[in-house]
Amino acid sequence: MSIWEYANPKKFIATTTPLVPWVMGISISCLVVGLVWGFFFTPDDFRQGSTVKIIYLHVPAALMAINAWFMMLIASLIWLVRRHHVSALAARAAAPIGMVMTVIALITGAIWGQPMWGTWWAWDPRLTSFLILFLFYLGYMALWEAIEDSDTAADLTSVLCLVGSVFAVLSRYAVQFWNQGLHQGTSVPVATGERSVSDVFFVPLLVCMVGFGLLFLALVLMRTATEVRARRIKALEARMR
Amino acid sequence: MFPDLGDYATEVLAAYGASIGLLVVIVLLSMRRSRKMRAQLDAVEARKDAASGK
Numbered sequence: 001m002s003i004w005e006y007a008n009p010k011k012f013i014a015t016t017t018p019l020v021p022w023v024m025g026i027s028i029s030c031l032v033v034g035l036v037w038g039f040f041f042t043p044d045d046f047r048q049g050s051t052v053k054i055i056y057l058h059v060p061a062a063l064m065a066i067n068a069w070f071m072m073l074i075a076s077l078i079w080l081v082r083r084h085h086v087s088a089l090a091a092r093a094a095a096p097i098g099m100v101m102t103v104i105a106l107i108t109g110a111i112w113g114q115p116m117w118g119t120w121w122a123w124d125p126r127l128t129s130f131l132i133l134f135l136f137y138l139g140y141m142a143l144w145e146a147i148e149d150s151d152t153a154a155d156l157t158s159v160l161c162l163v164g165s166v167f168a169v170l171s172r173y174a175v176q177f178w179n180q181g182l183h184q185g186t187s188v189p190v191a192t193g194e195r196s197v198s199d200v201f202f203v204p205l206l207v208c209m210v211g212f213g214l215l216f217l218a219l220v221l222m223r224t225a226t227e228v229r230a231r232r233i234k235a236l237e238a239r240m241r
Numbered sequence: 242m243f244p245d246l247g248d249y250a251t252e253v254l255a256a257y258g259a260s261i262g263l264l265v266v267i268v269l270l271s272m273r274r275s276r277k278m279r280a281q282l283d284a285v286e287a288r289k290d291a292a293s294g295k
Contacts (some may be wrong), residue, residue, distance in 0.1 A: 051245070061260065100263050107259050223274075
């Protein structure tokens with residue numbers, strides 16, 4: 001058995017459709033547990049007060065905003081190299097979810113920044129690269145809508161995705177590239193494993209990150225199946241004309 | 242039961258309200274479009290079968 005079997009639209013829908021309610025259910029459970037735990041049962045931070053509770057939304061949303069783009073990048077590369085339609089449609093399906101995650105990260109960041117930094121916004125490297133990533137999401141979605149031929153749209157959006165990946169990388173590593181700006185370092189550095197967040201905050205944060213990750217997965221599977229169906233409708237209607 | 246959010250109650254509640262609202266919107270929109278496309282595909286396939294005399 002090969003992973004490329006799932007590039008068959010029928011096989012993809014048959015495999016993923018029964019999975020979606022389970023993944024969605026587990027993700028919502030994780031989100032409820034993580035957010036209730038974080039909101040009601042964690043203490044205030046000695047410097048940030050109760051605003052530390054925003055971490056349970058801000059960090060997972062920012063993480064998924066960047067990871068969604070990387071998922072789109074991998075799917076786009078598969079499209080460019082192997083021409084599997086499901087991968088191009090998966091990238092298309094992920095974009096609105098990634099865009100929503102970016103908006104959540106930007107909004108919660110601004111709301112958190114106001115009391116802590118004294119400003120809603122600063123042209124800080126991480127914030128600026130995140131704003132550009134958001135604009136790339138909008139551009140990517142607009143390009144899909146603007147081009148009639150779906151193969152051409154998939155080609156052009158894949159190239160846009162490759163270019164936008166620079167900003168996805170910058171969003172993640174900006175605080176390490178430039179020692180300036182207001183944004184703190186990464187809360188959960190994957191490479192070193194050294195956390196700047198105490199366990200009392202980290203464990204519910206981890207549950208929220210799992211919840212956001214699974215929610216993204218459930219929505220991508222559901223939306224990819226929807227895109228596959230939309231493509232099939234288009235093909236059938238063209239054949240019947 | 243409800244935690245004392247002190248001076249930052251507005252900020253914390255606004256962050257939770259906006260984020261949960263956006264998550265609910267993207268889930269509902271995705272589910273609605275999924276249901277719509279399934280129904281549309283069923284209708285088109287039924288029309289195709291009828292046209293081919295199946």
